[in-house]
Amino acid sequence: MEYRKIESVEDPYFAKMHRLMGEVFPPEEVLAFELWREPLLDPTIQVYVAVHEGEVVGATEYRYRPELRVAMTDFTIIGRTGLGIGRFLMVEREKHLKRLERESGVPSLGMFAEIYNPEADATAALTFGSVQPMHPSVRREVLSHVGYKKLDIPYVHPSWDHEGKAVQGLDFCFRPADDGAEALPASLPARFLRWYYSALPNKPREWEEMMTELEKKDSVALLPL
Template sequence: MEYRKISSVDDPYFAKMHQLMGEVFPPEEVLSFELWREPLQDPTIQVYVAVLDGEVVGATEYRYRSELRVAMTDFTIIGRSGLGIGRYLLTEREKHLRQLEEESGTKSLGMFAEIYDPAADETSSLSFGSVAPMHPAVRREVLSHLGFKKLDLEYVHPSWDHEGKAVRGLDFCFRPADESQDSLPSELPAKFLRWYYSALPNKPREWDEMMGRLESADRVALLPI
């Protein structure tokens, strides 16, 4: 298996990755093909695919914000069962993130992730393809094993289709480098989310209200998932 960086929509492996995204994620979670052109040129956005026999069998997108000392895993896609793709992507991503930390001269506080809540009505009606590991309940338990905890807030985010819809059914989570940590200063996720969604000009009222509550708090609790 090969861990290959994608830096252009003109890379033939990008088309295969985008097709795979459309097969496993709801439409409002998938940025359209051409809108990927500019983000892929951003050196802070890391997009890698797992290639086996010329086919994209998995993918992951992540980033490290050295000024905030936090990482974010945007998505992880497993295209086939029984090949160890999830473990392979995790191992390669973690090695690269340690490299990014060293290059910036910082030590990470942890990693953010948006994680589907399989019990939410918004999630239960969605289809995530035919690959069993992509089922929200499976993915959530795996991420719990890895140390992710959910922030204690009613989470909503703007839709990636640029229509400004409020997307629910997910928790905003964090894997602290210090496993004993049970809260975060609210300023940290607030700053990160302001930056992360700055690429989407259309934001729903629900998102603005959530951000207002978060920014008015001192700390936000980290709860089990």
């Protein structure tokens, strides 16, 4: 299996990746094809696909922000069972993030991720393709195993379809480098989320209210998934 970087919408593997995204994610979570053109030129955004026998069978997007000392996993897609795609993507991503961390000269505090809550009404009505590993219950348990914890805040995020809807049914989570960490300074997720969603001009009222409450806090507890 090949770990291949996507740097342009003209890359034929990008079209295959985008099609796979549409097969496994709800529409409001998928950025339109042409709107990927500019983000793929951003050197801080890492988009890689797992290629097996010429086909894209998995993908991951992530980034590392040295000024905040944190990474973010934007998404991980497993397109087939029985190929070890999830493990392959995790190992290759971790190796790359370790290199980015070394190059930054500062140790990482950990990694953020938005993780679906399968018990939430907003998630229960969604479908995630026909591949069992993409089911929210499976993904949540796997991410719990590798060390993610949820921030103790009611979480919404702006929809990636640029319509400004409040997307619910997810938890904002963090995998601390210190596995014993029980809280984060509230300023860390607040600064990160302000930066992360600066690319979306339309923010729902619910998101702004969540951010206002977060920015009032001194710290945020990290709870088990």
